Amino acid sequence: MDIEQKAEISVGQIKSTDRKEAPNSGPVSRVKKLVSRRLLVGIKDGRFFLGTFYCMDKQGNIILQDAVEYRSTRHSSPSPMEQRGLGLILIPFSCRTSCHVDCSIEEQMSLLSLEKQK
Amino acid sequence: MAAGGTNDTERISGGESILPVNPTTSSADQSVWADVSPLLELACRDLHDGELIHGENFNLFAAMSALEIMDPKMDSGMVSTYYSVDEAIELGAAPVPLSFDRTIDIQYVIDIMDHLLACEATWHKGHSLAQTVFSCIYILRPDRTSSHALLHSYCLVVRGTCNAVVSAVSDARTNEEEDLFTMTYGLPLKGEGDEKCLSLLQAVDETLSRQLRACKAPLSKRKALEDIEPLQSNPDLEEGFCRAVLCRLRFRKHFYHVLTCMRKPQGRGLELARKHIAACLSELDSMLQLETFLRSQTAENETTASGRQPIGFDSTLNSRLSAPTPPRALKLLSWRKAVEYFQKLLRDLNIICSYTLDPALDMLLHFVVGFQKMHPDLIARAYLQLLLVQDGKLYGRDPIIAVIGKAALLPDVVKTNDLQNNEIIAQLGQLLINLLKVICTNAAWQRRKLGKILQDWQVVRMQLEMAFQTEFGDVSSTSSDESVGMKICNHILIWVEEQTYWIALRFLTLGFELELYSPCDYCMVYWYMYVVLIQLAEKTHSKTMRRNDNGRRKGKKKKEAIKDGAKDNQIPPGVIFLQSRIDLTEGIAMMLAALRNEYNLFQSPGPFNSEHERFLQHFELLQKAGIPVYADAYIAFKEAVSHARFSTLSIHQCFKNAQRIAKELRTMYSNDLDKLTELRGIEQVAEHNVVALNLISRLGTLDPSLKVYFEFSHHPYFATAVVKRS
Numbered sequence: 086m087d088i089e090q091k092a093e094i095s096v097g098q099i100k101s102t103d104r105k106e107a108p109n110s111g112p113v114s115r116v117k118k119l120v121s122r123r124l125l126v127g128i129k130d131g132r133f134f135l136g137t138f139y140c141m142d143k144q145g146n147i148i149l150q151d152a153v154e155y156r157s158t159r160h161s162s163p164s165p166m167e168q169r170g171l172g173l174i175l176i177p178f179s180c181r182t183s184c185h186v187d188c189s190i191e192e193q194m195s196l197l198s199l200e201k202q203k
Numbered sequence: 204m205a206a207g208g209t210n211d212t213e214r215i216s217g218g219e220s221i222l223p224v225n226p227t228t229s230s231a232d233q234s235v236w237a238d239v240s241p242l243l244e245l246a247c248r249d250l251h252d253g254e255l256i257h258g259e260n261f262n263l264f265a266a267m268s269a270l271e272i273m274d275p276k277m278d279s280g281m282v283s284t285y286y287s288v289d290e291a292i293e294l295g296a297a298p299v300p301l302s303f304d305r306t307i308d309i310q311y312v313i314d315i316m317d318h319l320l321a322c323e324a325t326w327h328k329g330h331s332l333a334q335t336v337f338s339c340i341y342i343l344r345p346d347r348t349s350s351h352a353l354l355h356s357y358c359l360v361v362r363g364t365c366n367a368v369v370s371a372v373s374d375a376r377t378n379e380e381e382d383l384f385t386m387t388y389g390l391p392l393k394g395e396g397d398e399k400c401l402s403l404l405q406a407v408d409e410t411l412s413r414q415l416r417a418c419k420a421p422l423s424k425r426k427a428l429e430d431i432e433p434l435q436s437n438p439d440l441e442e443g444f445c446r447a448v449l450c451r452l453r454f455r456k457h458f459y460h461v462l463t464c465m466r467k468p469q470g471r472g473l474e475l476a477r478k479h480i481a482a483c484l485s486e487l488d489s490m491l492q493l494e495t496f497l498r499s500q501t502a503e504n505e506t507t508a509s510g511r512q513p514i515g516f517d518s519t520l521n522s523r524l525s526a527p528t529p530p531r532a533l534k535l536l537s538w539r540k541a542v543e544y545f546q547k548l549l550r551d552l553n554i555i556c557s558y559t560l561d562p563a564l565d566m567l568l569h570f571v572v573g574f575q576k577m578h579p580d581l582i583a584r585a586y587l588q589l590l591l592v593q594d595g596k597l598y599g600r601d602p603i604i605a606v607i608g609k610a611a612l613l614p615d616v617v618k619t620n621d622l623q624n625n626e627i628i629a630q631l632g633q634l635l636i637n638l639l640k641v642i643c644t645n646a647a648w649q650r651r652k653l654g655k656i657l658q659d660w661q662v663v664r665m666q667l668e669m670a671f672q673t674e675f676g677d678v679s680s681t682s683s684d685e686s687v688g689m690k691i692c693n694h695i696l697i698w699v700e701e702q703t704y705w706i707a708l709r710f711l712t713l714g715f716e717l718e719l720y721s722p723c724d725y726c727m728v729y730w731y732m733y734v735v736l737i738q739l740a741e742k743t744h745s746k747t748m749r750r751n752d753n754g755r756r757k758g759k760k761k762k763e764a765i766k767d768g769a770k771d772n773q774i775p776p777g778v779i780f781l782q783s784r785i786d787l788t789e790g791i792a793m794m795l796a797a798l799r800n801e802y803n804l805f806q807s808p809g810p811f812n813s814e815h816e817r818f819l820q821h822f823e824l825l826q827k828a829g830i831p832v833y834a835d836a837y838i839a840f841k842e843a844v845s846h847a848r849f850s851t852l853s854i855h856q857c858f859k860n861a862q863r864i865a866k867e868l869r870t871m872y873s874n875d876l877d878k879l880t881e882l883r884g885i886e887q888v889a890e891h892n893v894v895a896l897n898l899i900s901r902l903g904t905l906d907p908s909l910k911v912y913f914e915f916s917h918h919p920y921f922a923t924a925v926v927k928r929s
Binding site: 119145176184186 | 266
């Protein structure tokens, strides 16, 4: 699993470096490469969901596979976390507050460069 | 539910949120969490309508089953008021004591007691324990209340009672469709020192009794009693509060005793249980009487006698514990409804405790069927079943083989030991135990199970027949000098057949209770009942005749034999009883057939399924079990009903016969209230149907506006025809 993911990242790395105006380098294809990667999604009420990216639609609703819910046991932070497995979950766009992908530092740089472009 | 430490959190660059994941546990040491929200936003803009981003293993059907986060019907983890029980306690949601003003404190405690009663009744009615009784923070954290003796003892006994009920229901397994009931994952249902709850309760009861006596004593004597600290600070309210608390505590105590007594082996605790039931009911009455004293607000649907909202409850706190089911919408019963529920439960339990543990199987079956007519709830049915079958014996007392021997009217020379070694008989014993358990379940489940076990009974019957033939040759060539073994086989075979028809009849009648038949199906249902009843009467008759007169044989044409024999005094009253039902079902079936044949009423409702298909849908399970023995029951039914006309006298005759027999039998059963009501019902149905029949045959052809419909006003499953002009 670990090796596989690393390989994927490096492949993504190569492609993202020499992409520029290539047709498959648009945001859609870049997000497509995130499929099956680990996503950490935060929602309005303070919970986080960690799971494998399964699907996203135009409205920005995300489906995660093998998701684990993390919630704090207090309002005040930091506080102890409680976790439980949920399986396949749909996180509506309306309640999503953050979304992070587990990646290498190099890949993070390329993602940041995208923000600059914007 | 593992709680991670604060060390597991990590602050990421630029983001304010705290991520719950330790970087070292993720894919690589060098990895970070990169924000992809902007990228996702861009991608969404570029996506076409209805387009999805997904991998190769994507399955839209599977994706549809994803749990939707923040949907109140699916997401049980939604954070509502509090993040956890501990936080709720820290924020003062469940203080101990509830108030430093002792009068207010006692008022709040009474509210908690009342709300818990409403929660408990709602749980009994099928909601999850986590969302009802265990929505109480005091019950979730029993250690916290130890300084408050009154609240502590009450919470402990409630928890003990829940535990007793859960174990009874899961032992009986009558909850097949109500399995939410016994789910207790993650709930502190049992705790250390629970066995002390009664002694604690007793101590509190004694203190309260002394306080009550003290406040009622005349002023002159009060000085002597001054060392007794009152329950609360307002002397004018002291007596009322003492009484209100006492009746609540005592109800709990006696209810707990009822449940323990009823679990005693072989029904030994039933008599004592009845005393506790009576005490429970009188405490409930006191609770109702004191309602006006406690009432502060006029509210009808409140869960407390006072009408206030109780302190210390939050049903969302452990809704995550009700997994794997999603959280359910919950409407708690009001306090009054909860009291009514417990009154009904106690009355049902009282019926069980008053039962004489009759060793005769037919009496037992009659009792259970009668008991089910009261529509008892899950708890009462579970306790009934636990009483009937214990350690594979009837009432834990009578070996099941002996019960069968008695029911089959075996000659006394037969010893139980002779039967025990027979494999088929042992199997039959299992079937009977299973039957006893099934008839204690709810009507819908019961009917489905009865339909299925019919086939098992059929198989045993065939096995018996085969064993009979290989051992003794052809059944028909029996002579008067039959051996003991043969007698046993023959008796048991007849009893098995009789029992099979009894199950079939119960299956058919339950269909009326569950409203499974439409009026256009009534004709076939009554015809089927008629056929089953004839067979049942025949078997019951030959069983009794065998005992009374082993030498004499009844003729082959059993139906005629019974019909003629009804006048004969030798016919047992049970068979005559069946005869009145035979006549009644025949009459109703033929009346419906005549209405179909002559007026085109009660025909198939639509083009979607034919009458034959509906016939199969209704009776498939019976036909699989070979009931009735016709090659094609549907053809037999069509033949039977095709010639029915109002002009023939036979329909009248059926009703007249039923009426006459029912009237005659009433003198015979003058001390059996159940049977008398049943007979009265049969008589009335027959009487009304004769009137309707006369009306239809006189006016039917003349008046096209005449409307005929059927209702169950005189009997739960024998329909009465009503004729009206529209």
